[in-house]
Amino acid sequence: MVNLYLAEKPSLARALFLGLGGNENLIKSGQRQGFYQYGDHIVTYCFGHMLELLNPEEHDEKYKKWDLNLLPMRFEPKLKVKDDAKSQYSVIQQLLKKADVIYNVGDPDEEGQLLIDEIITYERITKPVKRIFISDMNLNSVKKSIANASDNQRWLKNGLAALARSICDQAWGFNLTRAYTVAGRQKGHDRMFNIGRVQTAAVNIVNERCLAIENHVKSYFFDIYGEFNINGLNFTASYEIKDSDPVDDNGKINHKAFAESIIEKCIDEPAIIEKAKHKDVNKNAPMPYSLSTLQGDCARKFGLSAKETLDTIQSLYEKHKVLTYPRSNAKYLSNEHHAASRRIISAISQTNPIFKQFADKTDLSLKHKCFNDDKFDNHHGIIPTETSCDFSKLSATEQNIYNLVARSFIALFYPPSVYAHSEITVKVADLQFHTETEKKLSNGWKELYTNDKGNPDIDESLEGETALSSLKLSMQGTCEDVQALSKETAPPKYFVGSTFIRELTRAALKVTDPELKKIFLKKFEDEDELGAIGTEATRADMIEKCFETGFLRKGKLKGYKEEVIVTSDMAKEFLALLPFECKAVDTTAQWIAWGEEIKKGNLTVTQYVDRIYEQINKQVAQVKKNGLNIKVNLTSCPTCFDGYLKKITTEKNTFFSCTRYPECNASFPEYKGNVYIEKHNCPKCGSALILRKTKDDYWFGCSGFKENGCKQSMGCVGGKPVKKAQKRRSFSTKK
Structure with missing residues (x-):
């Protein structure tokens, strides 16, 4: 019995083939023929979607013309083989004929389900079809996935959702x-x-x-801060706005006299701690990169576009084989990735020795929350592979991106950054001031992120120089100063x-x-x-x-x-x-x-x-x-009054035609880049004069030439017809 496995992409096909008992030598020998075979098992692959929907003009040639009268277009959806997929698709077609049982090994998402299902439907296959979900391309995980193959019928509706959307x-x-x-x-x-x-x-x-x-309109508000001395500590706290306070639409105090009254009421007055909460907060390293978060970091740090980043990661994945699959929206990793961490970190150090000093400090027993089989699927976070390369042979952009991904992975095995977090509420003159601060106790993984300003994964907005953990409930002190700072609202x-x-x-x-x-x-x-x-x-x-x-x-x-x-x-x-x-x-x-x-x-x-x-x-x-009520800087058509005159340039000449053509076939000549709509008659026969152009100049010719044989021609000065100047005769001085 021949078992045919249709994988979504070549890398998945290779992992699947090894899981079925094949080896690298068989993979190499089957590379040229587009499939790998081991006993009764045949594994072939797609390159993403092999089929695509027909374009409108392929349904009916009339749709080659863009015409409002032909809209809306609706036709029975039909598929065709993509031009760049025909060679591999012919391999798949032949193998489908030989197969007794077919396995859908698309990615474990709606699009992956559709990608294989649409081939089976297109080829009108009625043979048994099973579904394999490979969530991890490590050998043991692949074997488990093969053993857990299920009836593809259970998952058809996932593919149908993707089909409807497509x-x-x-x-x-x-x-x-x-x-x-x-x-x-x-x-x-x-x-x-x-x-x-x-x-x-x-x-x-x-x-x-x-x-x-x-559309931002400037407005002004007041931020009110109190300076306190309690238990020998000097700290700043913000005034807590009450429901009865005068505020703007954004909840900011906008009344100067009220702000000044707070100053007068609180300055030099006794203050008491009304609420004090203290705890140590552990902040873990950021999750591994998805493509979008890596694109964001590359734009922020290196000014790369999303496409430039994707192309570079693709090169690191396919050419150098030092990063995992790049087109991933996931950040989670499997437990098997955790088990392979020592080999991955070793490959990082070999590729770029600058990381060795950081790799030596890793604790591989630590398990970051990203290592979670329950949230892990075939698309996992982007991390380095167990393969190393010659770092000097990478381009500068490739080096930069590899370093970001390598740093991200190593940080997963550093301890968390620890902060002493305090929330303090102070009461003074029946008013409340509040502050929330953090004092860093240990650097942890942030040792790898020194000088990475603007990183959205590193929130240090609460970090202060002074720890407030010694402040306790009911401690008393003084409000030494109050300031009402006038600020301007900022646009986004x-x-x-x-x-x-x-x-x-x-x-x-x-x-x-x-x-x-x-x-x-x-x-x-x-x-x-x-x-x-x-x-x-x-x-x-x-x-x-x-x-x-x-x-x-x-x-x-x-x-x-x-x-x-x-x-x-x-x-x-x-x-x-x-x-x-x-x-x-x-x-x-x-x-x-x-x-x-x-x-x-x-x-x-x-x-x-x-x-x-x-x-x-x-x-x-x-x-x-x-219609479309949009501004235009074009001349209205004087013939139909609905269209506009648009410049048309052909190999022979340039003219202006109505945008409502063919409903309106009006056309007008061009004069010095603009449309010419003035009318002039022939002084000889009364027929209309037509503006014409030579290589270097403009002139008028009679439109009655074909009807009455009038050969009148006139010069053009300032867009007006004038009599052509007589050419001067040249007289010889020779006798």
Whole structure:
């Protein structure tokens, strides 16, 4: 009986083959033929999705034309083999014919389920199919996964949820992009208005931040601080605002006379400790990197774009083999990774000897919370491998990124940083002042993170020079001074590369519907994220596309280490026209909620798609009815009065045509880069004169040449027809 195993990617296929009893020699011999065989076991592999949905024009040639009258487009979803996958796919086809039992070995997520299921469906396979979930590519774990193979039928609905989302993402993008682009062209815009569920929401997140900054109105408030001396300790505490105090919309005191009254009431008055809480706080090392957190750190420290970071990690993974799989949204590791920690740290020290001094201080008996089999899946945190390399042969960027990942892993085996944490409430003149401080007792893992300012994983906002642990309840002292500092409200910060990526992994916080937000957050709770939009595999390309389309721009701005990210004027204007559903994160949350209903068996793919098409139909109908009310700097068409005159350049000439062509076929000549709409008649026959252009000049010719043979031509001065000057005759002086 032939058992065929379809793995999502080559690295998974190799691990699976070894788990089935194969060896490296058989892997090498099977590399060229696209599969590995050991007895009755055949393992082959995909390169991600081998199939893709047909484009509209592949369903019907009429869709080659972008026309509002053809929208919305809806057709039966059909798949085709990707052009760059045809060779390997033919191998899979032949092996499927030989197989008696097929094993789906896609990644343990919805997309991984679909990736293999769609091949089985496309090839109309009716043979038994089983499912293997490989959550760890270590040999023993792979063997356990093989032994626990289950019926693939149990997991089909996970793949159907991914299928429904894939169909609708295509329909959403094609229909709305065409609708808004064609409407824009009718107004003279030659840009493509790309609309995508994830991309447009990402641009809108930036736009909302930009608008908040632009619309920020300065106001002033007072921060009131008291200086206290109690039990020989001098410390500062903030005034605790009461419900009856005069405050602004942000809960800040904005009344100068009131602030001054606090000073008069409290200064030099007796003070007593009303509340004192003390405890030692252990702060553990940060979780291992996911792709998004590593991209954020690389943007912050090295100014790298998300794509530059991904490409570099991919090289460290595939070419140098010193980092694990990069396209991961997970941060957890397995217990087997913990067992391999000595070998991994040894490889780090061999690769870059600078880490040896830190590696020698590790305690491998420590077990960080990231080592958790219950939260670990096939996509784990990015860590170094057990392979070492010649560090000098890495590029500077590769060295920088390897060092970050190596440091992160070593820190997992350092003790926690320990702080003496104190919360103190002081009462003076019936008013309360509060302070919360930390005094570092031991450095722990932070020894590896010296001088890493701006790291979001290192919160030292409460750290102070003085420990307040000696202060006890009812101790008395004096309020020696009170200050009311006038401060100006600050606008939000612009997004930069690192903070933008972080924001995209916290998108659920922007969902306005409480129930949808709850569902969104729950889906990502095991991935240590707050509802991400986009996937780790696609997010970098999506961000690049936002810049390529002209919706986002970045540049240097004083006060920012990284380049700031802003929306272009075109994007601001366009987003202002888009309805909420086309740009809000709520749309993704709703799709996720419906996807969960498919997985529960409460909704079919067809029903899911029908619901999305209700939204698509609504948006297209609005565009058809109202057009696109967007600013243009073009001349209105004097023939139809609905379109605009847009410059057209061909190999032969340049002219202006109505944006409503072919409904309106008006065209006008070009004069010095602008449209020429003046009318002049031939002085000989009365027919219209036509402005024409030579290589270096403009002139007028009679349009009546074909009808009445009029050969009148005139010069052009300032856009007006004038009689051509007679050429001077040259006289010879020779006799």
